Amino acid sequence: MANTTDLLKQHLLFCNLSDEQMAQVGRHSRIVSYAKGSHLFEQGDAATHFFYLVEGQVKLSIYSASGDEKVIEVIKPGGTFAESLMFRDAPYYPVACQMLLDSRLVSIESRAFKLLLRESVDTCLAMLADLSKRLHGLVSEIDNLSLHSALCRVASYLSAQAPEQTLEFDLNVQKQVLASRLSVKPETFSRLIKQLCSDGLIELNGPRVKVLNPNGLRALARSCSQDMESFTDSFYLSS
Amino acid sequence: MANTTDLLKQHLLFCNLSDEQMAQVGRHSRIVSYAKGSHLFEQGDAATHFFYLVEGQVKLSIYSASGDEKVIEVIKPGGTFAESLMFRDAPYYPVACQMLLDSRLVSIESRAFKLLLRESVDTCLAMLADLSKRLHGLVSEIDNLSLHSALCRVASYLSAQAPEQTLEFDLNVQKQVLASRLSVKPETFSRLIKQLCSDGLIELNGPRVKVLNPNGLRALARSCSQDMESFTDSFYLSS
Numbered sequence: 001m002a003n004t005t006d007l008l009k010q011h012l013l014f015c016n017l018s019d020e021q022m023a024q025v026g027r028h029s030r031i032v033s034y035a036k037g038s039h040l041f042e043q044g045d046a047a048t049h050f051f052y053l054v055e056g057q058v059k060l061s062i063y064s065a066s067g068d069e070k071v072i073e074v075i076k077p078g079g080t081f082a083e084s085l086m087f088r089d090a091p092y093y094p095v096a097c098q099m100l101l102d103s104r105l106v107s108i109e110s111r112a113f114k115l116l117l118r119e120s121v122d123t124c125l126a127m128l129a130d131l132s133k134r135l136h137g138l139v140s141e142i143d144n145l146s147l148h149s150a151l152c153r154v155a156s157y158l159s160a161q162a163p164e165q166t167l168e169f170d171l172n173v174q175k176q177v178l179a180s181r182l183s184v185k186p187e188t189f190s191r192l193i194k195q196l197c198s199d200g201l202i203e204l205n206g207p208r209v210k211v212l213n214p215n216g217l218r219a220l221a222r223s224c225s226q227d228m229e230s231f232t233d234s235f236y237l238s239s
Numbered sequence: 240m241a242n243t244t245d246l247l248k249q250h251l252l253f254c255n256l257s258d259e260q261m262a263q264v265g266r267h268s269r270i271v272s273y274a275k276g277s278h279l280f281e282q283g284d285a286a287t288h289f290f291y292l293v294e295g296q297v298k299l300s301i302y303s304a305s306g307d308e309k310v311i312e313v314i315k316p317g318g319t320f321a322e323s324l325m326f327r328d329a330p331y332y333p334v335a336c337q338m339l340l341d342s343r344l345v346s347i348e349s350r351a352f353k354l355l356l357r358e359s360v361d362t363c364l365a366m367l368a369d370l371s372k373r374l375h376g377l378v379s380e381i382d383n384l385s386l387h388s389a390l391c392r393v394a395s396y397l398s399a400q401a402p403e404q405t406l407e408f409d410l411n412v413q414k415q416v417l418a419s420r421l422s423v424k425p426e427t428f429s430r431l432i433k434q435l436c437s438d439g440l441i442e443l444n445g446p447r448v449k450v451l452n453p454n455g456l457r458a459l460a461r462s463c464s465q466d467m468e469s470f471t472d473s474f475y476l477s478s
Contacts, residue, residue, distance in 0.1 A: 013371075073379050084375070087368035117364065124363035125356065129326035131370040132252075136323070138377040140312050145384060 004029050004106055007054055012134060013080060016126035021116055028112035033104050040097040040105075047093045049107045050082040056103025060095040074100065086110040147192075150184045154192045156221035157182055158202060158209060167211040243268050243345055246293055251373060252319060255365035260355055267351035272343045279336040279344075286332045288346045289321040295342025299334040313339065325349040386431075389423045393431045395460035396421055397441060397448060406450040 005026045008014040017025065031054070034040060040051070043063060051058075058075040072095055075081050082093065117124050157178075161169050171178065179189035196202045201217045203210040211217055244265045247253040256264065270293070273279060279290070282301060290297075297314040311334055314320050321332065356363050396417075400408050410417065418428035435441045440456045442449040450456055 073375055074382065079378070080371075081375070084368045084371040087364045087371065114364075117367075118360050121357050121360055121363060124360060124367065125326045125353075128356075128363065128366060128370065129323045131367065131374060132319075132323040132326065135370060135374060135377065136312060136320070138374065138381065139318070142377065142381060142384070143313065145381070149388070 004031055007106060008052055008108075011052060011078070011080060012130045013083060013127060016123060016130065017116075021120070021123065024116055025108065025113060028109035029106050031104060032107050034099045034102070036099050036102050038099050040099070041093050043093060043096045045093050047082060047085045047090055048110060050080060050086045050110055050113070052080045052106040052108065053077050054104045054106060056105075057100040058103055058105075059098050059100050061098070062095050082110075086114055089114075147188075150182070150188060151192050151195065152221055153182045153184070154189065155196065155201070155217050158196070158211065159214070159217045159221045161209070162211045162214065162217075167214060169209055171207045171209055243270055246345060247291055247347075250291060250317070250319060251369045252322060252366060255362060255369065256355075260359070260362065263355055264347060264352060267348035268345050270343060271346050273338045273341070275338050275341050277338050279338070280332050282332060282335045284332050286321060286324045286329055287349060289319060289325045289349055289352070291319045291345040291347065292316050293343045293345060295344075296339040297342055297344075298337050298339050300337070301334050321349075325353055328353075386427070389421070389427060390431050390434065391460055392421045392423070393428065394435065394440070394456050397435070397450065398453070398456045398460045400448070401450045401453065401456075406453060408448055410446045410448055 005014075005022045008025065008029070009017075009022065014022065014025065034056075036056075040058070053075050055077055057077075058081070059071055060073045060075065060081060061069045061071045063069055073081070081097070085093065117127075163169060173181075175189060176186050179186045182189065184192065193202075193204065196217075197204055199216075201211070201213045201220070203212055244253075244261045247264065247268070248256075248261065253261065253264065273295075275295075279297070292314050294316055296316075297320065298310055299312045299314065299320060300308045300310045302308055312320070320336070324332065356366075402408060412420075414428060415425050418425045421428065423431065432441075432443065435456075436443055438455075440450070440452045440459070442451055
């Protein structure tokens, strides 16, 4: 049983539990394994448990009356699911759950866990603190992701414009138009140009752009896609 | 005062409060305005309040002993900050807060709000449900964002490869190599190719690619950047 609780302790929902509380969770948890393609629960089944995915990959979907599937979420190792149903006492799973890969999960009895929370407002508050901190982290990541990708587009445009010999050219398109073409808002475009200047990659004199560091600018232009993939990786490893 | 509480009710932290609880929050909240550049609090100040940003933009930073600034987070309208400190009873703000734009905020007394939560485990649980649901939503968005951007890169590569007349060509690069060049994992690459086939954009026969819908493929190739900006917009409007 130590194994189960050791696994759970890495997750936000469980990291603040006392040893005694953790032992209580352990008594109402078990490790289960499911083969790829098998179903853990169907839409409308009684929501008696929530789950922590240790290994594998899990799909949550809803099905229309005509049988069309809409995937709501794909859960990766380290993630929990159905815990928000538990918090809100939802009686039924509103989604179906199927394994996308062979998977190992910890299945936790919702009623037992909820009882533990009801007995300790402090635990609830600690959990709220962790969840809200994590939310802020994700919002920042999304913001960075999106800003960085805009920066790449601007870098990539400027890099393509610069003549190889002189590295100087006029921005002979209106800023508004250029921003729209690069799919950024005009004020974001101005901020990004400023950032490229302060990073020493370009210099701006009126409409005249001088590329100071062509290799740096090209590297930045190429970096967006790479960053995104590695970001997702690191996200799931750390969660 | 109705104004303050109407504003707050749109946020996860407040949407589950009863009218009575909301009135209690209202009695311990006030709307404050700060000019661009002014400081709301400094690193180390007593953390007596948390905040809901109505209008403007706010920066949270830490400063090293030598005075170097590291921006931790930029808050946009609809966002709260310092609430996780409140949940965990942190006595001091670990960051400094400065206005990036002229801003209007609701300032809420941490002690009063915390008292309200201590009196109602149900409110805590409802809040936990909302936060965990929102977390799942953000994780999915990040996943989609990153997958969609990978799909664009693949679409853009294929679109560039296809001869204008025949629209057919051989994928004469090893899948592994191509995947790495496009900064996706090989298994992701295979999944994306399958998706393009099932969407009717391309057809694959061994190594031979036939573009069935060149306009659709080009539109997809161009769509990534656009999507990202509009995603961030809609994110902040809905939060």
